[in-house]
Structure formats: structure tokens, C-alpha cells
Amino acid sequence: MLKPLATFALAACVLSACGAQAAVPIYGFVVKNAYPHDPKAFTQGLFFRDGHLYETTGRNGTSWLRRVDLASGKVLQQADMPSDVFGEGSTPVGNDVYALTWTSQVGYVFDRKSFKLKNTFKYVGEGWGLASDAKQVYMSDGSSFIRILEPKTMKEVRRIQVTHNGKPIAQLNELEMVEGELFSNIWGTDLIVRIDPADGNVTGVINLEGLLPPAQRGTADPDAVLNGIAWDSKGKRLFVTGKLWPKLYEIELVPKR
Structure with a gap:
């Protein structure tokens, strides 16, 4: 994945509102806790269930599904x-974990307890990110569109385009x-956008600049970017990390605008 200049132009547009309509809320953060994270894990998908983190990773030969102890890593x-x-993004669907691949155009269904492969x-x-609720699965592909899939068949039902003040x-x-709400990393930036899943409108922007200093991100690897969002629905905790990052953070959002 090459890092297009348009990515940074869009980031600047989101934060400035491009002089357009009313600006969406901007959030900063406070770090509540920091936990160990495997610096060899090229994080692609992340979620929290039953007291543990589940993570899928990428790159050929290092693509895994893992269950991880939060406190120790x-x-x-x-x-x-x-x-x-x-490997790419993942999400829980019932008692299973659905996981994507980048360009192979195949996804995997694992049993969440045994980790045995059940289906494809x-x-x-391309497959990038996955999320789910009680009714639908949401899939990103690197574009401005999110596909909405039927969980049992993983067939596409419709798509929404994610826009900020009308701009994709x-x-x-x-x-x-x-x-x-859907939270999504904007690849190559320190931004997470909050999205209304009904219509794709951006409802807020989370700016995580400064969360992990560049010197600690594995500067020899330009792909060691922010990527990985997990929500603990019971404890109301938000976790974020990045590809090849040595830490995973629990953060609290702070309104900035």
C-alpha cells in the first residue's frame, strides 16, 4: 500500500472542515492505561470480548488470529x-471470528473458542477492515465506501459512502x-473518524497525534502506523494501537471543538 498524498490532504480537510459547512466535533485524548503489545504484530483487526483482546495481523507469513491477555500482552x-x-481486519459474529485477507479475495471463519477454521x-x-453489530457486518476496502454484509452468507446488501461535509x-x-457508531482509522494518519452507519456521514474526528512518539513506532518501517480499535462494551473502555507498536493504549476522548 503506497501512501498517497491525498490521504494527508483529506486529513487536513477533516480537521479544518475545508471552510465548508459546520465543523464536526474534534476529540483529543487522555491515556488511562498503557499495556504491552507485540512489536512484531502487524495489527490489522482488533476487538475485545470476554475479558481478552482478539487480534488479526498481516503480511505474508505473519498473518495470525490471536487471543491476547490485556494486562501482560x-x-x-x-x-x-x-x-x-x-491477513486483514476481523470481527466477532456470534460464536465465530470472521477475518479478511488483503488481495486474496477470501475470508476465514474461525470458531472463537477453539480457533478451528470452520469455513471460508x-x-x-480488497479486504481491509471488519466490524459487526447484532444484525450486520461492515467491511472497508480502502476506498470511501463501506460495504454492509449479511452475516450468515457474507453477501453484500448495500454500500454507504463515508463523507465529511459532502466530501468523500x-x-x-x-x-x-x-x-x-462506526469508528474507522484513516490509513496513514493519526485520525479516527466516527461514522453514522445509516448514511455514512462523519459525526466526529479523533486526533491521536502524539499518542506514540514517531521514534517508538519502528521508524525503519513506514507502515508502522496507527491501526487497531477495540471497544469494551461492558467496561466502556476504548483501546487503540498500531502496526508493529510496542504498546496498546486505553484512552478517554476529550472534546476539542
Whole structure:
């Protein structure tokens, strides 16, 4: 994935509102806790269930599904994806975990307890992020569109385009459903957008600049960017991390505008 200049132009547009209509709320953050995170994990998907973090990673040969102890960062369970695929986002659906691949156009269905592979599913184009609620699965593909899928068949029902003041926001990556809103990383930036899943409108922007200093991000690897959002619905805790980051953070959002 090459880092397009348009990504940064869009980031600037989101934060400034481009002089257009009423600006959406901007949020900063306060770090509540910091936890160990495997610096070799190329984080693509992240979610929190039953007291543990679940994570999918990418790159050929290092694409895994993992169950991780939050406090220690210890890997408690792992399933390896085939070495010829590049793992991407994941989400829980019932008692299963659905996981995407980048360009292979195939997804995997794992049993959430045993991590045994139960099934596969097909889709057209690239797979980036996944999120789910009680009724639907949401999938990003790197564009400004989010596909809405039927969970049992993973067939596309419709699409929404994510826009900010009428302008499309592309490079949507990792997704998480947070109390009725979709949160999405904008790839290559330190921004997370909050999205109304009914119409794709951006309802807020979270600016995480400064969360992890660039010197600690594995500067030899330009892909060590912010990516990974998990929501603890019971404890009302928000977790974020990045690809190859040594830490995972619990943050509290602070309104800035």
C-alpha cells in the first residue's frame, strides 16, 4: 500500500472542515492505561470480548488470529493463516471470528473458542477492515465506501459512502462498532473518524497525534502506523494501537471543538 498524498490532504480537510459547512466535533485524548503489545504484530483487526483482546495481523507469513491477555500482552491462543495470504481486519459474529485477507479475495471463519477454521467466504476486491453489530457486518476496502454484509452468507446488501461535509473520505481501514457508531482509522494518519452507519456521514474526528512518539513506532518501517480499535462494551473502555507498536493504549476522548 503506497501512501498517497491525498490521504494527508483529506486529513487536513477533516480537521479544518475545508471552510465548508459546520465543523464536526474534534476529540483529543487522555491515556488511562498503557499495556504491552507485540512489536512484531502487524495489527490489522482488533476487538475485545470476554475479558481478552482478539487480534488479526498481516503480511505474508505473519498473518495470525490471536487471543491476547490485556494486562501482560501474552498470546494465549493463536491460529496461523496460510503463508501466501496477507491477513486483514476481523470481527466477532456470534460464536465465530470472521477475518479478511488483503488481495486474496477470501475470508476465514474461525470458531472463537477453539480457533478451528470452520469455513471460508469470497468477496470481490480488497479486504481491509471488519466490524459487526447484532444484525450486520461492515467491511472497508480502502476506498470511501463501506460495504454492509449479511452475516450468515457474507453477501453484500448495500454500500454507504463515508463523507465529511459532502466530501468523500477514503483510506478507511480498521473498523469498530462503538455504541451505534462506526469508528474507522484513516490509513496513514493519526485520525479516527466516527461514522453514522445509516448514511455514512462523519459525526466526529479523533486526533491521536502524539499518542506514540514517531521514534517508538519502528521508524525503519513506514507502515508502522496507527491501526487497531477495540471497544469494551461492558467496561466502556476504548483501546487503540498500531502496526508493529510496542504498546496498546486505553484512552478517554476529550472534546476539542
